[in-house]
Structure formats: C-alpha cells, structure tokens
Amino acid sequence: MMSDEPPLLRLLEAILFASPHPLDRRAIAARMPGGADVAGLLEQLRRHYASRGVILVNHGGLWAFRTAPDLAGLLKIETSVERKLSRAAVETLAIIAYHQPLTRAEIEEIRGVALSKGTLDILFEAGWIRPKGRRRTPGRPMTWGTSEAFLDHFTLASLDDLPGIEDLKAAGLLDARPALASYGTGTPDADEDAEDGQE
Amino acid sequence: MMSDEPPLLRLLEAILFASPHPLDRRAIAARMPGGADVAGLLEQLRRHYASRGVILVNHGGLWAFRTAPDLAGLLKIETSVERKLSRAAVETLAIIAYHQPLTRAEIEEIRGVALSKGTLDILFEAGWIRPKGRRRTPGRPMTWGTSEAFLDHFTLASLDDLPGIEDLKAAGLLDARPALASYGTGTPDADEDAEDGQE
C-alpha cells in the first residue's frame, strides 16, 4: 500500500505541514532537490486538498495548509480571546487596505477626523500594516500599507480579492482626489505631523 | 469538484490538523456531532494518509498528524527554529539601524549600559549587522551597520524606509502605554508631573 504518490509531492506536503508559517516558492524550492517543478507540484497538491477538511491556500504568494473555511462553525478550537477592534481601527485598516500606500494625513482626510495615537500602533502590532516607504513630497511623509500577514489573516489570495474592490474602483471611490479639506473645512487638527500639509 | 468526502471525515481532519496536541478518542468525540463513529473515521483517515508525506499516527491512544518518518532526513526538522532575540539585542539592532555607522562604545553610550559580550556576535551571526570600516580616531575602532539581509528580513526597500522619530511618535510607539492611550484612558502628562514634583 505504500507510496503511489510521487516522492516530490510527498516531500512538498511534509514541508508545508511542518512549517510554522506560510512559505513562498523560493523557501520551498530551497528545501527541494534542484530542478523540481515547485509551481506544478504546488498546483497538484492544492487540487488534491481542495475538497478536504484541510486545504492548501496561497495568500499573497505564501503557501500554507489551513482548515477549510466552511468548517468554521463546526470547529471548536480553544482560541485566545480576541481583542475587539475599535470602529476607528477597523475603518483605518480598511482605508489602508483599499488606498495603500497612503500617509497618516491622507487617512485622516478620508475619515475627516484626527487619528488617535494608538490606532496605527494596534494595527502595526497585530502585524497587519507596515511602513511602505516615503512619499516623494515635501516633508517626505511615511506611507502605510498592508502586510502579507494581513492577507493570511483575512484569508485573501491577494489585494485584488478585497471585498468589492472592483466596484469601488469603477465608482472612482479609490481615486486620490482632494476632498473637503481643499475646499476650506481645514484638515483635522492633526497634532504633530503638520509635515504633510501639502495642500 | 467539491466534497466527495463525507463531511464528518473533513471535520475530523480539520480537528486533528488544528489541535496543538495529540487527541484521544474521547476528546475527538467531544468535538464531533453526537453519534459519530469516531473509531471508524479515524481508521478511514489513517488509511487515506498512509502513503502520503504526512501520516496520521496513534501513539498510546493519542492521535496526531506527523510528517512521514522516511522524509525526516530531507526535512532536517529542527526542534526550535524560532528563537526569541533578547530585548537588549533588539534594542541594539534598532540603535545600529538608526545611527549607523557607529562603534561599540557609541552603542553603549547611546544605550547608557555596557553591551554584554555576545550581543553583537548574535546580531552578526544572524547576518543582520556587518562591519562598516574603522573610525579615524585613536584606536581606530570598528564601526557597525546593517546588512542587506537586515533589509530583507524586515522587508525594507532601503534604510530610508525606516520610520522617522515623528512617524514613531505619530504611530504611538513613543508612548508609555500606546494601547491604552488609544482608548482615551492614558494620561501621559500625569507621569511627567510626578517626576518633576520629587525635588
């Protein structure tokens, strides 16, 4: 009854099962004999698991086994109590996800209110957002974007998978467009970072 | 292509996969709908995985998925992969990143405490710091800076992408209790007052 499976597929399966975190193709290839068709094997493995209770997912180029989402209600796994995110944090996360990369001042402009100090910190600590380089504008403000862990956590294959993103794009709601601030309501009193007063 | 697998088998598979420790039959039954033939399902699942890279093992009545023993050599499984870096080392790395190039003595001056012997060695072995030439001062001390691998690990495009002090402040990382502050309970002023008052 042994091993009708090709050896490389078994090895790939074992590597992904054993890894404590998702792996990209390069990390997988480094564990496999040279010349292995990693992409092909991954696809083969993904298909094998597609209908099972554990599935192989690809989130932003990182591969990992996960329990099937449709079992969510049935699985009673003892989890650490999850801290509920504040409304401000949820909104801020959505804004960063859909508009990235963007600066703190731009987040505040979209929300029409100053960000309280801990909001970005909570999202950063959760590992969902990260700095994405500086804007080439005066003051060179820092921009923020989402991380790979964000895709993994919210079970998104890529940013294109964000709920409703196509519709939002088509409706022009993701356009960088000066909103109220440029018509004289003034920016929210963003305390210290007056640096990006680019209006 | 979905679910030719019986639902209970899928659930069992997910339970065993997600469990942080091996489970006995009673613990499994407690997580399944009443009346499920746990013994039969376990045997069915064991057979399915028998020839794969991951197998279902039963050790003393406790069930768990394990990578197939014949692959162990190829996997080079290590007992503890993710070591925690000491606080002193993380801080030292941060100081090198922000102030480079700088000498060991300068690191100690900035931190206000002597560096313990291994700290720089650990960072060097991790590949995150590297010598950056000698200072043209008496004794010609060696200076340190961060490496390409450092940028890689922290997925920074360049050193310029490290947030500035203002960014850290804005993100709440310079606050005593950033998480609390965001809920409006933090009163950072109070601490400072207390310190001034003691003379």
Next chain:
Amino acid sequence: MTEGAATDDAFEDAAPPPDRLTALVLDIDGFEGPIDVLLALARDQKVDLIHVSILQLADQFLAFIAVARRNQLELAADYLVMAAWLAYLKSRLLLPEPRNDQEPSGAEMAAALQFQLRRLEAMQEAGRQLMARPRLGRDVFGRGAPEGVDVVTHGVFDVTLYDLLKAYGEHRRRISVTTLEIVPTELYSMDDAIRRLTEMLGHVPEWTILSRFLPTGLRGRLLRRSALAATFLASLELARQGRLEVRQEGGPYSPIYLRSSAQ
C-alpha cells in the same frame, strides 16, 4: 451639477424629526467626528448617497448643532468648523454664482462633500466586510503543532519590524526620561544649604562673609551659582527663625556677612 433648488422641493417634508436629532446629539460619543454625523444624517434621507440632497443635509447638520447647543453640550471645534462651512456652502448653493469667481462653485463644494461621504461610507462597509471574512485563528486554523522546518529565507530569529521599532521607541522614551531626571540633581538644593548652615552656625560668633559658607569642591558654574543662591536663601530663612543675623553694608552687590545670633 448636483444640486438645484428644484430637487430640494422633493425633500421639503423629509426634515428629520426633532427627537431623531436629540438622539444623535445624545449619542455624540459614538461618532467619529462631524463627517460621521453627516453620514448618519445622509442615511436618514434613505436614498443612495449619489442622490442625497446636500442642501437638506446642511440644514439637518445645522439643526443638529442647534440641538446640541440647546442641550448645552460642548462640541469639539471641528463640528463648529463644519457647521460654518455648511452654512457657507448653503449660501453658495442658494445665491446665484458670481461670474469670474476664483472660489470653487457651490456645486463643486457640494460634489466634494458628496464624494467624501460616499468614500467614507464605502470604507466603513469595506471594514465590515473585511471583519466578516473567515479569519485565521477564529474561523480557519493553521497547523496546531508544526514540527518546524529550518526556513532558509526567514532567518533564525523571530523578530518583526514592529518589535524593532517598538524597541527603538522604548529606548527613545527612556533616554528622554533620563534627561529629565539628571537636570535637577545638578542643582544645590536649599535643604542642603540649610542643613550645612545649621551645622556651621555654632562656630561663627564673628561676622563672616557669605562666600565662606559655600560648600567646597563643587564642579560646574551652574552648580556653584545654585549653591550661592541656595545658601543666601537659607541664611534668610535661618535669620527669620532668629538663629543667625545677616548684614550688608554699601548697598546692592556689596558683600553679605553672617554670624550666629547672640543669645
């Protein structure tokens, strides 16, 4: 392009009932600023935001502010800024547009407000949908007991960028606190001066110049000057208690002499 007096007639009867405004005012802490309140008011119009009446919205917001005032509720400044802006927008929408005006037209301002509201509504909805997705650690799970494989590209240490920046932040905070603590100890305190003077008092029956009472071996100009000031103040305090006498002849800046009280 968005607004005209004609379209507003349709909403004439749709003014929000006063208790709705009162409810909003009482719930003010549940809102994330004036735009959020505007969004709630706009939803009350029960039309797609594209068709919302900006003019009516402005009226509703101004009515909301009035209710807040009547309830003696202190509103943050940005609510008042928004109210002023909406009042201005209203006048721009109602009055004929002046020719060759550099200012944005009322219609442009209304369009900007409408865009802002639609974008915020879209983001709030996106946030809800995001949170409703199957989530790792809640709905889907990774391997509970990974055996661990040496992962080549990820290094050995489990340190995130957050950890790194947090460490630096804590370091900065600590050194800023240290600076605060060092400065005061550089000064010679009045308590020290009183203690020192009291100890010396019994031994100075004759007039002795103040500088002789200063502690020796003080380093730094600031410290010496603070010692002089503290000792002088201490001498006044002890003179008030009747324990020593102070004498200065020749007006300001001339030498000051001390001696023990004759008792």
